Amino acid sequence: MPAFAKPEEVYRYLGGIFETAFADPELAGKLAATGLVLKMVCTNPDSALVIDTPNGKVVTDAFDHPSDATMTMDSEVANGYWQGKVNLAFAMARGKVTVAGPIAKLLRLTPLSKRLFPVYVERLRADGRDDLIVD
Amino acid sequence: MTRPYDEIDLSSRAFWATSAADRERSFAILRADRPVSWHPPVQDALMEDPADPGYWAVVRHADIVEVSRRTDVFVSGQGVLFENIPEEMLEASQSFLAMDPPQHTKIRRLVSAAFTPRQVKRIEGQIKADAKAIVQELAAAGSGVDFVHHCASRLPIRTLSDMLGIPESERAKVVHAADAAVSWADPVYLAGRDPLDMITEAQMTLHSVAFEMADRRRSHPTDDLMTNLIQAEVDGERLTDEDIAAFFVLLSVAGNDTTRQTTSHALRALTDFPDQRAWLLADFDGRIGGAVDEFVRYASPVMTFRRTPVADFELSGQRISAGEKVVMFYPAGNWDTEVFTDPDRFDLSRDPNPHVSFGGGGVHFCLGHQVAKTQLRALFDELLHQLPDIQAGAPDYLAGNFIHAIRALPCYF
Numbered sequence: 001m002p003a004f005a006k007p008e009e010v011y012r013y014l015g016g017i018f019e020t021a022f023a024d025p026e027l028a029g030k031l032a033a034t035g036l037v038l039k040m041v042c043t044n045p046d047s048a049l050v051i052d053t054p055n056g057k058v059v060t061d062a063f064d065h066p067s068d069a070t071m072t073m074d075s076e077v078a079n080g081y082w083q084g085k086v087n088l089a090f091a092m093a094r095g096k097v098t099v100a101g102p103i104a105k106l107l108r109l110t111p112l113s114k115r116l117f118p119v120y121v122e123r124l125r126a127d128g129r130d131d132l133i134v135d
Numbered sequence: 136m137t138r139p140y141d142e143i144d145l146s147s148r149a150f151w152a153t154s155a156a157d158r159e160r161s162f163a164i165l166r167a168d169r170p171v172s173w174h175p176p177v178q179d180a181l182m183e184d185p186a187d188p189g190y191w192a193v194v195r196h197a198d199i200v201e202v203s204r205r206t207d208v209f210v211s212g213q214g215v216l217f218e219n220i221p222e223e224m225l226e227a228s229q230s231f232l233a234m235d236p237p238q239h240t241k242i243r244r245l246v247s248a249a250f251t252p253r254q255v256k257r258i259e260g261q262i263k264a265d266a267k268a269i270v271q272e273l274a275a276a277g278s279g280v281d282f283v284h285h286c287a288s289r290l291p292i293r294t295l296s297d298m299l300g301i302p303e304s305e306r307a308k309v310v311h312a313a314d315a316a317v318s319w320a321d322p323v324y325l326a327g328r329d330p331l332d333m334i335t336e337a338q339m340t341l342h343s344v345a346f347e348m349a350d351r352r353r354s355h356p357t358d359d360l361m362t363n364l365i366q367a368e369v370d371g372e373r374l375t376d377e378d379i380a381a382f383f384v385l386l387s388v389a390g391n392d393t394t395r396q397t398t399s400h401a402l403r404a405l406t407d408f409p410d411q412r413a414w415l416l417a418d419f420d421g422r423i424g425g426a427v428d429e430f431v432r433y434a435s436p437v438m439t440f441r442r443t444p445v446a447d448f449e450l451s452g453q454r455i456s457a458g459e460k461v462v463m464f465y466p467a468g469n470w471d472t473e474v475f476t477d478p479d480r481f482d483l484s485r486d487p488n489p490h491v492s493f494g495g496g497g498v499h500f501c502l503g504h505q506v507a508k509t510q511l512r513a514l515f516d517e518l519l520h521q522l523p524d525i526q527a528g529a530p531d532y533l534a535g536n537f538i539h540a541i542r543a544l545p546c547y548f
Contacts, residue, residue: 087223087226087227087377088223089223089224089226089227089228089335089338089339089342090227090342090377090380092335092339093227093338093339093342093343093346093380094342094346102329102332103331103332103335103336104329104330104331104332104335107221107223107224107331107335108182108221108331110221110222110223111182111184111221111222114222
């Protein structure tokens with residue numbers, strides 16, 4: 001599966017998913033209701049994003065930022081997940097995604113995250129990044 | 136327009152904390168007057184969904200059968216549990232239970248292909264040996280012990296372990312995870328933990344074991360079911376490791392709790408109806424075949440499953456719109472007096488006995504029903520012959536809307 005080359009790409013595309021979500025009042029409200037501050041750490045390339053749902057903020061380069069839960073994965077897995085190509089439960093069992101913190105809270109977010117898959121794919125296409133699209 | 140909810144409560148925690156007899160009083164009213172009724176979402180769901188408007192309750196035997204068989208209208212792919220659970224988990228744990236044709240057909244055919252006659256024979260032999268050993272262990276533990284812990288819970292997991300060839304070193308881990316996966320409704324077991332956290336952790340354990348086993352059997356095939364699952368091929372298609380891992384979780388849950396609960400309920404019923412026990416023992420081999428169907432009807436171990444219609448449909452005169460949840464209440468179907476005479480009576484000679492405890496028919500009819508019946512036959516053969524005086528004490532029921540569960544049941548012999 002394709003992966004990102006630079007942290008800036010991770011921030012632009014994966015961070016962008018949540019920036020789009022926070023701009024939608026309905027989604028922003030649902031995300032805020034979870035009260036979750038989620039850190040997404042990617043390897044290859046090393047990058048860290050914090051999704052601060054109560055404040056509707058995305059923090060980039062957030063390695064030292066506090067969070068309630070941290071998910072760590074290769075950026076290739078993250079790219080696949082946001083296109084609906086990776087099952088989180090199987091990826092966790094395979095050790096491809098590790099979670100520190102309340103897993104249940106994260107799983108309760110997944111119905112919301114599924115609504116963002118098309119947004120993500122659309123953005124990649126709009127930017128001419130078909131190389132990142134998983135078949 | 137908001138549709139009014141039925142005045143009968145089927146959704147509250149309080150309703151599911153009452154006894155089966157109390158619940159039957161509500162089901163009986165609905166069966167007679169409002170066989171398809173509209174209710175608010177279930178209370179205390181694993182996942183709250185503020186957009187969930189409620190569900191249609193289906194309580195008549197004939198309607199349960201119709202919803203089960205009309206898989207062209209009532210689909211499973213949008214969830215089968217009364218509760219809402221994350222889609223990620225549905226895919227990873229419910230295998231073909233939560234799929235629709237043609238995907239369902241493919242996976243179920245592949246899994247069925249692994250149950251070769253030779254494999255079934257091997258499993259039957261192991262079940263008999265396990266049942267004998269478990270009852271011997273119960274006898275050694277002595278009168279007054281908890282029947283659930285010392286007997287009912289033991290056979291399903293041993294069968295599962297033997298069937299799949301789970302290595303000895305992994306068995307305790309699998310037993311623990313399988314227990315956790317079915318105990319999310321039990322506050323005692325949860326001890327303050329989030330049920331979804333517990334299920335996820337249990338699932339991860341079961342997935343990891345399945346992945347490792349699949350890898351090992353690929354390089355070192357044996358004569359167990361896991362090897363057959365890897366090698367199964369229908370029309371050039373094979374199961375992926377993910378398919379196998381999801382099936383493994385399904386087996387650990389569906390093949391575990393159902394038989395355990397039926398075993399406990401049956402011992403209790405054999406205690407309450409001594410005439411039936413005497414009747415069975417008068418010709419055990421000739422009568423146990425039909426008797427286990429009554430065990431399963433009377434226990435009704437799975438109480439609810441959901442479907443979602445993909446088109447508008449009229450059921451017993453009620454218009455149901457596409458997308459609205461439909462929940463089948465199996466104990467209500469098993470107590471339907473249109474089909475069962477004197478349903479409160481535990482009648483081992485009941486014939487015919489078209490209970491819906493294995494489902495109402497159609498493509499989702501329980502794949503494991505033969506294994507379950509073999510387990511019940513073998514276990515009660517040993518119990519009633521090794522410990523002919525065995526009696527059950529008062530059950531400690533576990534509240535919940537999915538499995539008709541007995542947490543503990545003292546036994547005396």
